[in-house]
Amino acid sequence: MANALVVHAKRLPQSQKTLRAAQYVRMSTDYQQYSIENQALVIATYAELHKLTIVRTYRDEGESGLKIENRVGLTELVADVQSGRADFAHLLVFDVSRWGRFQDVDESAHYEFICRKAGVKVAYCAEQFDNDGSLLASIMKNIKRVMAAEFSRELSAKVFAGSIRLTRRGFKMGGPTAYALQRRLVDDQCRPKGILTVGQRKSLLTDHVKLCPGAPDQVEIVK
Numbered sequence: 001m002a003n004a005l006v007v008h009a010k011r012l013p014q015s016q017k018t019l020r021a022a023q024y025v026r027m028s029t030d031y032q033q034y035s036i037e038n039q040a041l042v043i044a045t046y047a048e049l050h051k052l053t054i055v056r057t058y059r060d061e062g063e064s065g066l067k068i069e070n071r072v073g074l075t076e077l078v079a080d081v082q083s084g085r086a087d088f089a090h091l092l093v094f095d096v097s098r099w100g101r102f103q104d105v106d107e108s109a110h111y112e113f114i115c116r117k118a119g120v121k122v123a124y125c126a127e128q129f130d131n132d133g134s135l136l137a138s139i140m141k142n143i144k145r146v147m148a149a150e151f152s153r154e155l156s157a158k159v160f161a162g163s164i165r166l167t168r169r170g171f172k173m174g175g176p177t178a179y180a181l182q183r184r185l186v187d188d189q190c191r192p193k194g195i196l197t198v199g200q201r202k203s204l205l206t207d208h209v210k211l212c213p214g215a216p217d218q219v220e221i222v223k
Helices: 014-019 035-049 072-083 106-117 135-168 216-222
Strands: 020-026 053-060 090-093 121-124 181-186 192-196 208-213
Touching: 014 020, 020 035, 020 072, 035 053, 035 090, 053 072, 072 106, 106 121, 106 135
Parallel strands: 020 053, 020 090, 090 121
Antiparallel strands: 181 192, 181 208
């Protein structure tokens, strides 16, 4: 259980495909360092309770759930299922939102339909309903998809408003640093903590970055 992302492809013969399962795990940002492990632990528990063996893992790390672009794991999963290469009969997913927080709620339903059409049953291991095709399951999945999309919209609005507020206070919000400028790290009281070199990032959420004059020779050229 502690090594939930390790697959066991050799444990079951190919003929027992009905007992073989794949898992799809996704985290949105690099800061959610334990997200995938937590998902895998819940999925492993579900697999053990239902006598399933996880033989394949599809994963997307640090990728936005708003679109499928750059999501290698989901793209590979869909390709394997559609081409008939899938050697499993079950797909285990942590919850409905792991497909993505698509603004068009039918998109996540589309990927589940692709699996179901190919004979792969999708199970949501952390949800409080069985994905059994019942009316209740259909209603709950649609509600969850709408909630996922709305969460993304609200989060985007909050992040945008926060970025505007910090920018108005003179903090740098990302992007390349212009010529003859450098990034100065400051604490929550705007007290200088040092200069960030190329590739360095602030490590504390309470810290901020301000621009200041860079190398004297570059400043002289600009002048």
